[in-house]
Amino acid sequence: MGFDRETLREAVETHGRVVRVVIAAIRGSSPREVGAAMLVWENGQSGTIGGGTLEYQAAEAARRQMVPARLSQHALGPDLGQCCGGAVTLLSEVYDLAAVGALDETVVARAVSGGGMPLTVKRLLARARGQGLPPEPQLIDGWMVEPVHKPGRALWIWGAGHVGRALVGVLSPLPDFAITWVDTGPERFPDAVPGGVTVVPAAKPAELVRHAPRDAEHLVLTFSHNLDLELCNRLLSHDFRFAGLIGSATKWARFRSRLAPLGHPPGRIGRITCPIGDPSLGKHPQMIAVGVAAELLRHARQNEQKKDLSA
Known part of the structure; x- marks a missing residue:
């Protein structure tokens, strides 16, 4: 800090x-x-x-x-x-x-x-x-x-529904995250947005993937399964540090079967994490947000430990 x-x-x-x-x-x-x-x-x-x-x-x-x-x-x-x-x-x-x-x-x-x-x-x-x-x-x-503090982790949250809002509420106070929050229109976002969060309304959110840093982290949780799929497709072609998709094992099985014909090999598809968070905590938006936040922090800590061992 x-x-x-x-x-x-x-x-x-x-x-x-x-x-x-x-x-x-x-x-x-x-x-x-x-x-x-x-x-x-x-x-x-x-x-x-x-x-x-x-x-x-x-x-x-x-x-x-x-x-x-x-x-x-x-x-x-x-x-x-x-x-x-x-x-x-x-x-x-x-x-x-x-x-x-x-x-x-x-x-x-x-x-x-x-x-x-x-x-x-x-x-x-x-x-x-x-x-x-x-x-x-x-x-x-x-x-x-x-x-001078500069957030070291670019986090893109795709979707401003209940889970997206809960995630922003949990993650925005953490100093390492620079959050970009994307959805299809300004009416999708709350009136009050925490400081340090950049709100981006876009009629075609998937078009913004190419503007994300290649080492950014992404959480995909829009209102539309088709939009979720297109975001996953674009992310797999763009690269990322971490990408998580909200959904069940059944949803992820369907997505894998649809991503493969788009030219993505199994190893690349497997880089996307789905489900995200800790399902044992429950399905309430705040419960999901707590589990996802823990997963992101744990993921970063593991990467730091790997760097320490290789140094």
Whole structure:
């Protein structure tokens, strides 16, 4: 996770003055990692730094904050009603539109305790900009350094029915997903769409497959079996990292028999996952969404482990 500049910008545009509270450093056990952040405004907040009482007290202090930036130390023990046994350092910073507009697009580095930029930070920035190696979020030599967050996984959700809406509700808060949501017309989508989700109404959705990145992940769950089939056909000809189709084993057997005459060999057809999610959880849209989200996260974790073993 890094500095989510877009979410901060949207919060400032909506609520005005916003305080961003980030875990700058930890010692021992902590409910969240360095770089975990929440946004606080007068009547609300978003994100989480974890910890229950820690988060509540930090949010209340942020609403009263008068200085542009403030560091605070918190022991996660009996005084906070917690038993983590560690300690966290929080950095709370006030943002308005001008401050958000001044943020760097790659790495956000700023002095916390005053003084010029130390050599350690200069080296981190040079490596990030010259070699494309973003630094880990860290408080170093009086400076807070965070890479700007960019979602690493392009997810295309085809269909805005009950299951599509449930999936967007479950997956949109996850920071790694950049979601493109496609259906046949604007009336198919809800009035309120979560931030970070790109809505694309298209009379002929299958025509959009060629515009998807070849490493994108896809969930196919439209109102039409014929459209589902055409999307599967286009995806098999286009390539993808993952493609999941909603449906039963019977539906998938019929699709396989219809995809083969279109020129797709069994091995390629087998790259599509159907059914998706965990059928044992049930068929309620939210149950399907929870199972699919777990499957996507598990799939990514397995790929990471494979990379670690081959490194």
